[in-house]
Amino acid sequence: MTTTSRGTYLLKYFLIFLVLIITSCKDDDIAPAPGTGGPPDSPPPEPNDVGVNYYIASSGDDSNDGLSPETAWKTSGRVSSHEKFEPGDQILFLRGETFDNITLTEAGNGTVKDRIVIGAYGDENLAKPILQGSRDPFSFTIRINSMSGITIQDLKIQGANGDQIYIDPVNGRCDNIKILNCHIDGENGRHCIRFETDIDSGSFFGADSVEVAFNLIENAGQGYDNTSDGLNFSNVQKNGYVHHNTFFNNKSEAIDIAAGTGHVVEFNIMDGNGDRDSGGIKTHSLTGNGIHDTENMIIRKNIIKNCIQHAVQIQDGRFIKVFNNTIYHNEENGKNALLIGSSNEALYDADTWITGNEIKNNIFHGVTHTITITVIRFGGSKSGSPAIFWNDHDRYDISNNIFFGGDEANAVVVRIQTNQFMSDEPYTDFSNLGSNNSLPYADFLQYHPDNFNVNPLLNDPENGDFSLKSNSPAIDAGLAVGLTADFDGKAINGKPDLGAFEF
Template sequence: MSEYYVAADGSDIANGSSSTPWKTISRAMQEQLKPGDEVVVKAGTYREQVVVSKDGAADNYITIRSEVPGGAMLRPPSSDTYSTLNVRADYIKIEGFDVVGGGGHAIDVDGSHHVTVKGNIAHDSGGSGITTTKSDWLTIEDNEVYGNTATNGYQCSGISLWQNVDLAAGNAEFRNIIRNNVTHDNVEGAAITSEHTDGNGIIIDGFHDTNYSHGTLIENNLSYGNGGKGIHVFLSDYVTVRNNTAWHNNHDNANKGTWRGELSNAMGSHNTWVNNIGVADPGTNSWNRAINNVTTNGYVNQDVRWYNNITFNGTSGQASVLSDYQMPSAVNGNLFGLDPLLANPADGDFHLRPDSPAINTGTSAFGLGSTDIDGQGRVNGVVDVGADEAHSSAVDTPPDAKDDSASAPR
C-alpha cells in the first residue's frame, strides 16, 4: 500500500512523494494505483477534470482525499467541462474536496460499486452536486451540496441516485446510504423552461427501470431552500427515509404542481418514512405540501409506511398532506399541523428548541442510527423526530456518523 501526494506547486515529473509531490490529481490517476493506496491532495486550487479508473478491493479501498477538509478545491478547467470529478471504478473513497462542476456535475459516479463520497462540498454546478448512475453499494455522507442544477438542460438535483443496478453480490439491510448531508438552494435554472420535477435536495430515481430492489437508507439529512422536493423517492422501492429535516423547499414555480412535497413518495412501494420533519411554505407556491404521497399513470403505491413524522405549513392544525393512497394517519404517531419549533431556521439553525414537540416523539420500531446529524448520541430518552437529537448543547460540525444496520463494507 502506497501513499502519493499532490500539491498545486508540485511537478508532474516528480515521484509523488510527500517531499516531491505531483502537480495534478490527474497525474496521480495515471499511476498504477493498487488496492489500499491513498492519494493525498494538499490545499490549493486544481483546475482539471479528474477521472478515477483504477479499482480498489473489498478490504482495501483506494482513497483520494484532501489533506485539509475543503482545502483542495477542484474546478472545471474550461467552459466545455462537463463533470469535474468522475468515478469510473469500484471500491473507491472520495473525501474532503471542494468541487465545482462544469455544465454537468461536481461529483459523478457511473457504473461503479462500493463507492464512498464523504465530507465534500459540491456546489455551483450546472447539473447535480453529487450524482450516481447505474451504480451499487453507495455511501454518501457528511457532504454539503448547494447552488447546483442551474444551467444543465437535463433535470438534476442536489444529490441524485439514478437507476441503480445490481453490480456486486452481498447481503445487507441497506446497500446504499445517504446520511448526514446538508443540501440546499439547488434550483433548476432558465435552461429548463417547461414544467419539470427536479431541483430536489435528495432524489432516489428510477430504480423500477432497472429492477433494483435492494435497501436504501436516507438518514439524518437536512434539506432546505431547494427548487424541488426536499427528499423525493420516485419510481423506486425499498427505501427507508428516517430522521431527516426538510424545510421550505419547492421554490421553483415551474416544478410540477401535483408532486410538490417536502417529503415526497411518488410511484414507489415498500418504502418507510419515519421520524421526519417536513415544514412547507405555501406562500412560495399554493401546491406545496409537507407530505406528498401520490400515484400516476395507473401505478398504485403499495405498502408505504408513514410513522411518527411531523408536518407543518405555517398554519396550526393543517395536516399539509396530499395523498391518493394510504393516507398517513395520526394513529401511527404522526403529528400533523404542528410547528416543530426549530431554533431559528431562517438563519440556518435547525436544531430543536427545548419546547419542540419533536423531542421524545419518535419511534425506534424501524431501526435507528447511533448518532444524529451533529454526531451526538441519537437516543436521549425516547428518540426525537428530525435530523437533530436535542441535547443541552449543540455541535455545529457533524463528525463521522455510524449506523446500526448492516451496510456496505467501508
C-alpha cells in the same frame, strides 16, 4: 516457577493484551457521533503499507514519479493518464492549491478493505484542495468510469458545467464508492453528485454499497438547470447510505433516489433556501435500468426546510419507512410537505406494487397549502377511474404525525392528474381545485385517525432551531420504530418524541 518469575510472566502477557485492546479500539475512538458536524480533514498520510501514495502539487513535475512530496506530479492530467492504480493507493492533492478535473476510466479497483483514495495532504490549517471543472466542452470535475472500491474525500469540487462528481458504470460496476467530507458546489452546472444510469447500450452495470457522508452539497443547477439534484441516486441498486450531509440551495431535489433497495437516508439537513424549484427527498421507480423497484428504504431523522416544491415525495414503492423527520416550510404558496402517488403507469395498477409504506412520527410544519398530501394518477394511455391507494392503510400507514400550518379545510387534496407527473406551473394553488379534488382534513382522518393538526411548538424554526419547547405536544407522542438516538445523538428513552429531536 518462582513467585517472582510467575508475576513477571503474567505482567508481560497482561501488557501485550492491553496493547491489543487499545489497537483494536482505535477506529471506534474516532468514529463521529450522530448529529455532529462530521469528521475533521484527514491527517497527513502515514506511510502506506498496502498501496503507494501519489502526490500532486503545483510545484511538481509530471515527469516525476509522484511518490513523495518532493517528487510530486504537477497536474490532474497526469493522474488521468496513469494506467492503473492498485488497492490501497492514494492520490493526494496539496491543500491550499487548485487543480483541473480528473477522469479515471477502468484504471483499477480498490477493495472493501484497501480502497483507492482520492484525497488531500499537507498543512491541515489550509483549505481543502480545489478540483476545478471545465466549462468548454461539457464536462465533469471528477469522473469515475467502471471502477469499484473508490473513496473521494477532503476535497472541494466545483466548476463543471456537467455533474461535479459523475460515477459512470458504463463497462463495469461501480460498487463500494464513498464520498466523504467534501465541499461540492454545483453552481452553473448540473447535479453535484450523480450515479449514472446506462440504459441505451443494451447492457447494464450498476452500483451497490455506496456511502455519501459529512459533505456540504450546494447550488446544484443554480444558473444552469432547474432539474438538477444535490445527489442523484439513479443507479444505486442496493445499500446506499446517505448521512450527516448538508444540502443547501440545490435547484431541484436535495436527494433523488430512482429505485433500488436497502437504502438508508438519515441525519441530513436539506435546505432549499426558498428556491421556487427546490425539493427535499424523492423516491420513484425507474424502468429500463435493471433496477425498477423502489423498496425496503429508510428515511429518518432528517431536517427538511425551505423547500418550495415537495419536501418528501414517495412516488412509488413498497416498504418505505419515513420516520421522525422534521419538515418546515416558510414560503407562501409552496407545494407539498408530503406527496404520495405514482409516476409509473405500468406499475401503478399492480395491486402488489404500492404496499407497506409507513409514514410515522414526523412533523410537517408549513404555511398555506404546503401541508397538502397529493395523490397523482399517471394516466398515459389508460382510461377509466384511477386507482387511489392513499386511503388504504396497508399501502400507506400514515400515523402519529403532526400536520400544521395550512388551511385545515383543505389540508389534504386528492389531485388526479394525467399524462404528466407534476405541473409545469410553479406555485400551484391547490385551494383553487374543484371540490371533487379536495378532501377536508377531517375526512382524511377517517382513514388515518392517529395524526394531529396542532402547533408542534418548535423553539425557533425561523432561525434554524427545530428542537421542542417544554410544552410541545410532540413530546412522548411517537410510536416505537426502532430508533435509539435523535438528530443530535441524544438517547431516546421510552416513547420517542415526534420529529428529529428529543426534548
